[in-house]
Structure formats: C-alpha cells, structure tokens
Amino acid sequence: MKKVVVKIGGSLAIDEAKLADFVSAVSTLPGSGCQVAVVHGGGKDINENIALLKEQPTFIDGLRVTTPGIMKMVEMTLSGHVNKKLVRMLLINNCNAIGISGVDGNLFQVVKKQGKVDLGLVGEIKQVNPKIVADLWAAGWTPVVSPISIGDGMSWNVNADTAASELAVALEADQFVLVSDVPGVMDENKNVIPELSEADAEKLIEAGVISGGMIPKVRESFKSIRRGLKSIHIVGWKDAEHFGKQINGDLNYGTILR
Secondary structure (H helix, E strand, O other): OEEEEEEEOHHHHOOHHHHHHHHHHHHHOHHHOEEEEEEEOOHHHHHHHHHHHOOOOOEEOOEEOEOHHHHHHHHHHHHHHHHHHHHHHHHHOOOOEEEEEOOHHHOEEEEEOOOOOOOEOEEEEEEEOOHHHHHHHHOOOEEEEEOOEEEOOEEEEOOHHHHHHHHHHHOOOOEEEEEOOOOOOEOOOOOEOOEEOHHHHHHHHHOOOOOOOHHHHHHHHHHHHHOOOOOEEEEOOOOHHHHHHHHHOOOOOOEEEO
16 A cells, blocks of 8 residues: 655645545545545634734744644644544545544654744654554544644644654655645746755755745755655645646656655
C-alpha cells in the first residue's frame, strides 16, 4: 500500500465547493491502493473565532503568537469544528474517516518553541508516535489529524505544515502533498517555480520573494527531506482530476522541493 500524507488549510478548508471536491478525491484513494492521512490547519476559522475574544491575531515569521485565551479557541476550532467537519464530509462520501489530534495517543509530543520573541503556547515537536495512525490504517480507517499537540500535560499550538511534515517522516510516507492557497512557490514575477532546492529557497527568503506563511512551509519541508522524504509537492487546488494525477505521479502542477 502506498502511504500518502496530505496537508490542507487556508481557503480550501472554508471554500465549500473546493472542499467537497477535495473530499470526493480523497475518498477514492483508499480503494486505489493508498493509505491516506489528512492533516489540516484552519487559520481563517481561528481568526473568525478569535475575533469573539476581541484579541487581534499576531504573527511572527508566519507563526501565530498564542496566549492562553487564544489557545483554548485554537484547540476548539481545530480539534473540534474543523476536524469534525472534514470527518463528516468524508463519511458522507463513504470513506471510513476518523478524527484525531496530536494529543491523542501522544501523537505529537512537544516542548515550548524557543525564538527571538515569546510566541506563547506554541510547541516544537520533539517526538512523534506514528503507531496510532499505522494502527488506524491497518484497521481500514482514514485519519484526519488536527495539529494540536501535547507537552507537560498541556495542549500546544503547532504549525500544521510542521505537524504534517513530522508525521510524513515518522510514517516513512511514500508521498507528501501540501495543498496551499497558492499554486506553488512563486518567483519574483509571480510564476510557479516547478522545482526548488534548499539553497535557492533560502536565497528567495532573504530577498523577500518567499514570505509570510510560506517561510515555515518551505523550511519545514526541507527539514523533512533531509530526514528521509524524497520530495515534497506544494500545490494549489484545481480539481479532483489534477489532484489524482498528482498523487499518481502523472502530473506536477505545483512546486517540487527536492
């Protein structure tokens, strides 16, 4: 069986038509020789709910500064609303989906992320327990994974791209696909770069061409490649047909990181 980890977020998570198309595509994969795990973000849903707290969201290098109040809302949004919505949609499409988070089974174990500034309850993954996903696969389930993680008996916010990368490495996934709001990594002329090396990516980050949330997406991807993944695809969402061809290796319409 081909092991596939897919990360989704951004507008795909809230665009009902695109999300329905994505769910229909994923639902066909277990029947075509693939074991699939879907890792999701949900930043736009989080921002809507945080607005109820009257707290202004703050980001540093693409990472959300997470206060205790915001952490409660992040966990409720990701592990609750977004996760169960995806599970429901997959079940309707006759896919045996089950929702978990990084807290369940100690899937993602973290310590506080250190940096130039205090990001609050933002965790850095130190250990992954892939057995829970492997066991679910063996039992015929398709896991839908929220990136909320555990450390020191508390829940921590973890960047969904990072969580997906770590899971793909731990599972020794055959394919890792990041579905982004953009069609791939863009050059200074806003054209998709078909293939990108780590050295070239760092030059584009220094030049400000790669910015915002794409910075941790690209950097964490290359960390995963150095630890064993052959390549990572960053793609936008077009339709189920394009996605299927991407998974099968018949087409590349995004950026391949090697």
